[in-house]
Amino acid sequence: MSAFGLLAQFLQLFLTVLLAPLLLGWVNQCRAWLQNRQGPGIDQPYRKLRKLFQKDAVIAESASPLFRIVPYILFGAMCLAAAIVPSLATDLGFSEAADAIALVGIFALARIFMSLAAMDIGTAFGGMGARREMLVGFLAEPALLMVLFTASLISQSTSLTVIVETLAHRHFGIYPSLAFTGIAFLMVLLAENARIPVDNPASHLELTMIHEAMILEYSARHLALVEWASSIKLFAYVAMGIALFVPWGIAQAADWLGMAFALPILIVKLLVAGFGLAVIETVMAKQRIFRAPEFMGTAFLFGVLGMLVHFLLGA
Amino acid sequence: MNLLPIDLIVSSALLWIALGLVGLAARKQPAFVRNAVFPVGALAGLLVAASAFSSRGVETAISLLGLPDLPFHLRLDSLSAFFLFILGCAAFGVSIYSAGYFKNDEKHIGPLCLQYHVFLAAMVFVLLADDAFLFMISWEAMALSSYFLVTTDHRIPEIRRAGFLYLLMAHLGALGILLYFGSMGGDYSFDAMRKSHLTDLHATFAFLLALFGFGAKAGMLPLHVWLPEAHPAAPSPVSALMSGVMLKTAIYGLLRAVFDLLHLQLWWWGALILGIGLATALFGAIFSAVQSDMKRLLAYSSVENIGIIFVGIGLAVIFKAYAMNSLAALALVAALYHCLNHAFFKSLLFLCTGSVLHATGERNLGKLGGLIRTMPWVAWSALIGALAIAGLPPLNGFVSEWLLLQAFLFTPGLPHSYLNMLIPVAAAALVLTGAAAGYVMVKFFGIVFLGQAREEKLHDAHGAGKWERAGLSWLAGGCILLGLVPFFVINHLSGASMLLVGSSLAADKGSWLFLSPISPARASYSPLLFLIVTCGATLLSFLMVRRLYHGRVRRTMPWNCGYPIWNARMQDTSEGFGQPIRQIFDPFFKMERKLPSPFDAMPKYSAKTEDRIWHSLYLPFGNMVEYVANLFGKIQQGRILVYLLYNFVTLIALLLFMP
Numbered sequence: 002m003s004a005f006g007l008l009a010q011f012l013q014l015f016l017t018v019l020l021a022p023l024l025l026g027w028v029n030q031c032r033a034w035l036q037n038r039q040g041p042g043i044d045q046p047y048r049k050l051r052k053l054f055q056k057d058a059v060i061a062e063s064a065s066p067l068f069r070i071v072p073y074i075l076f077g078a079m080c081l082a083a084a085i086v087p088s089l090a091t092d093l094g095f096s097e098a099a100d101a102i103a104l105v106g107i108f109a110l111a112r113i114f115m116s117l118a119a120m121d122i123g124t125a126f127g128g129m130g131a132r133r134e135m136l137v138g139f140l141a142e143p144a145l146l147m148v149l150f151t152a153s154l155i156s157q158s159t160s161l162t163v164i165v166e167t168l169a170h171r172h173f174g175i176y177p178s179l180a181f182t183g184i185a186f187l188m189v190l191l192a193e194n195a196r197i198p199v200d201n202p203a204s205h206l207e208l209t210m211i212h213e214a215m216i217l218e219y220s221a222r223h224l225a226l227v228e229w230a231s232s233i234k235l236f237a238y239v240a241m242g243i244a245l246f247v248p249w250g251i252a253q254a255a256d257w258l259g260m261a262f263a264l265p266i267l268i269v270k271l272l273v274a275g276f277g278l279a280v281i282e283t284v285m286a287k288q289r290i291f292r293a294p295e296f297m298g299t300a301f302l303f304g305v306l307g308m309l310v311h312f313l314l315g316a
Numbered sequence: 317m318n319l320l321p322i323d324l325i326v327s328s329a330l331l332w333i334a335l336g337l338v339g340l341a342a343r344k345q346p347a348f349v350r351n352a353v354f355p356v357g358a359l360a361g362l363l364v365a366a367s368a369f370s371s372r373g374v375e376t377a378i379s380l381l382g383l384p385d386l387p388f389h390l391r392l393d394s395l396s397a398f399f400l401f402i403l404g405c406a407a408f409g410v411s412i413y414s415a416g417y418f419k420n421d422e423k424h425i426g427p428l429c430l431q432y433h434v435f436l437a438a439m440v441f442v443l444l445a446d447d448a449f450l451f452m453i454s455w456e457a458m459a460l461s462s463y464f465l466v467t468t469d470h471r472i473p474e475i476r477r478a479g480f481l482y483l484l485m486a487h488l489g490a491l492g493i494l495l496y497f498g499s500m501g502g503d504y505s506f507d508a509m510r511k512s513h514l515t516d517l518h519a520t521f522a523f524l525l526a527l528f529g530f531g532a533k534a535g536m537l538p539l540h541v542w543l544p545e546a547h548p549a550a551p552s553p554v555s556a557l558m559s560g561v562m563l564k565t566a567i568y569g570l571l572r573a574v575f576d577l578l579h580l581q582l583w584w585w586g587a588l589i590l591g592i593g594l595a596t597a598l599f600g601a602i603f604s605a606v607q608s609d610m611k612r613l614l615a616y617s618s619v620e621n622i623g624i625i626f627v628g629i630g631l632a633v634i635f636k637a638y639a640m641n642s643l644a645a646l647a648l649v650a651a652l653y654h655c656l657n658h659a660f661f662k663s664l665l666f667l668c669t670g671s672v673l674h675a676t677g678e679r680n681l682g683k684l685g686g687l688i689r690t691m692p693w694v695a696w697s698a699l700i701g702a703l704a705i706a707g708l709p710p711l712n713g714f715v716s717e718w719l720l721l722q723a724f725l726f727t728p729g730l731p732h733s734y735l736n737m738l739i740p741v742a743a744a745a746l747v748l749t750g751a752a753a754g755y756v757m758v759k760f761f762g763i764v765f766l767g768q769a770r771e772e773k774l775h776d777a778h779g780a781g782k783w784e785r786a787g788l789s790w791l792a793g794g795c796i797l798l799g800l801v802p803f804f805v806i807n808h809l810s811g812a813s814m815l816l817v818g819s820s821l822a823a824d825k826g827s828w829l830f831l832s833p834i835s836p837a838r839a840s841y842s843p844l845l846f847l848i849v850t851c852g853a854t855l856l857s858f859l860m861v862r863r864l865y866h867g868r869v870r871r872t873m874p875w876n877c878g879y880p881i882w883n884a885r886m887q888d889t890s891e892g893f894g895q896p897i898r899q900i901f902d903p904f905f906k907m908e909r910k911l912p913s914p915f916d917a918m919p920k921y922s923a924k925t926e927d928r929i930w931h932s933l934y935l936p937f938g939n940m941v942e943y944v945a946n947l948f949g950k951i952q953q954g955r956i957l958v959y960l961l962y963n964f965v966t967l968i969a970l971l972l973f974m975p
Contacts (some may be wrong), residue, residue: 060872061871063874076853077853080853081849097840097842099842102841106714113708123766127767128762132888138751143751147747222861305741
């Protein structure tokens, strides 16, 4: 663990955690523009967080301690995820502690705690949301692993640092295996972050919601942490997509100058990705919940196909 | 006198038998049996674990007991030491727990105590045996004592039926093992078998027999049918031992048979084990997701875990067959590590269900709920077990799955093109299984411990006693510790992997903080750092929120989208939670659904999910056996005249045909 690694690590961690709501605000703003609305401005998530933090928490009488600690666990887990996904630099201090498989483990950890917290109060919505979330995760998690496996096979390593460095050094071109896994990854990203077509972040229609159903009972600071954690998760996913599929421009090894360039490049990529997300959410409709397994199954098969293609063609 | 580990282990096993007899003799003083005999037995377990842990190299002994001219051979090597370590650790936790648990079972305590300790001792001798005779005798003792333990409540017909099925499957398996030993030839000592050189065909037959025999005990597909019947029937500590340890003796047997006693391994053996393992794992995961009985759910989850262990063994055989020994070591270590992990978390979860069963009298998930409020200790232990079994970092289940996935990532190096194409699919199936395990555990923990109590009586469910808590804490602590210090466990496993595949995961690569089995550039994982960073971020966020804002809380009714009426029956049920899985994997199940018509005044729904294998394999087979038996029955007239006629006819026939 070098001094540069540690410094880059903390820099990236703080930037990610602080800027994650901004990405969410950007996506929402873009969507508003695309829908001919004025939109609340890209700093709306911060205003919402501040409002929530200042309120008194209202908790159901029957809530167990598990319910109260889950928001903090969620936030902690997402911080770790944000720390190890290379977005600014590849040489990160914590990247040796958790590789690509552990990253999937972190997301699974967060998902399971979230679902358990949703079941804690014992309302109909909580249990339903938990079940649906686990169903989405049950198929999305393997799909994500298949994507990462393909990248690992290409770079002969599961360490995210090595994966991203290897991918960044390849000359530009379309690799069949990466094309398949790219589709799979996009589908996983949409499903795991409760976006259209699997879930609708703006909807509180009881029969269709997943993520919102789970957090119905949360309020004030707990809700703020959960919301913040979801925005970090979205950021981590988008950063992972950028690192895997368009890694060019990321700072490699101990490269201070690279870091200085990496930040603006990252911001441009994030802006483009956020706009892309908004376009997807505008042109697509939310699917019926019964179609979600099909959607996720398709993602999983695309992931497996990508890996098979890599085995067959070696590319 | 210098006591060797093997002596200590044998004495512990004898102590267990003695304790069993003491328990039988003192059955009129149940309090004494519980508070003295079981704790002493637990200490013996700890002694077994400690001696096994400290043993180095190979120790052999020849027992004074045995048949005339056929003394029993005992041998303690690194493989048996590792499994003895599993046995000792699990037995310690379970025995301590049993000291509190059997309070309600006082009328059975004498025989229960005897069988329980004989069962433990028999498993020790299975692991120590160095000849086929001792192995088979201990194997049978293990099967019979566990049969009696399963049928503790023999007055209930279902339990008798479950016990019979278990006994039947155990003996079918034992037959396979017996034939395996027979086909190995020699003087039936393991030493002679190691030296024998079989042809490929002969070795293949031996391998298939061993796979059948040990697979029946381990619960591999399609021989798994006894697990979901026997585990719910047995008292919970017994289920814990059977699932946590006894299944592992079958894994031990398979490893011993395939790697140690047979001198060659063919690649397609590995492919066969791998395929069966994957089918078993997926099958177990899917079926456990649709169960409504908490012990059946755990039993199917054991099937799943055995499948995962088989996958590791299969990969190891494939790598070994191509002489890629260090990769074989990686896959084998993953499998062995998973054995150890499974012994801890599955015993823990079975014990938790035992406490729940005692406190509420219910095994049905549909009648439980909200127990985290009345029995917090059990609930938090169960949470650790559930997270571990779901393969979440930084607990122990993740480490073994991580190692196994790493092994899969090395398969492109295999020199066999078909295998190369099929193995990625296998990796995908394995990953799917892991995700399904998470689903199952959310269902299990969420339905039993979270939400509202689904029955009125659950409100006065009592928490676990101090013995029970101690046992649970030991196992839960093990789950955490094994997850945090994988480096030491893997180091300890190097002896076993050296013995079996002639290579070990080099321990000097990477520091104790980082786990990087092949090279740090290839993959590394540090559970301790992981835990520290996650906990640090969690704590920091907590402190920051408290410091910058406040910690005010108001307690009130749940929001529930503003619906004023809510009760426990509005929660998701266990059937509801399993419904998506049932829908996705519909063809796997044999379902009988009764749906009411729209005009029913008293609508009744019912859905019954059953195992297709039972209906398509076992029932036809059972019917066939019955049919053949009936044919034979026709010649059994029961009249002496007829039997004399048979004698006469046979004599005539012999006279005619004998030259």
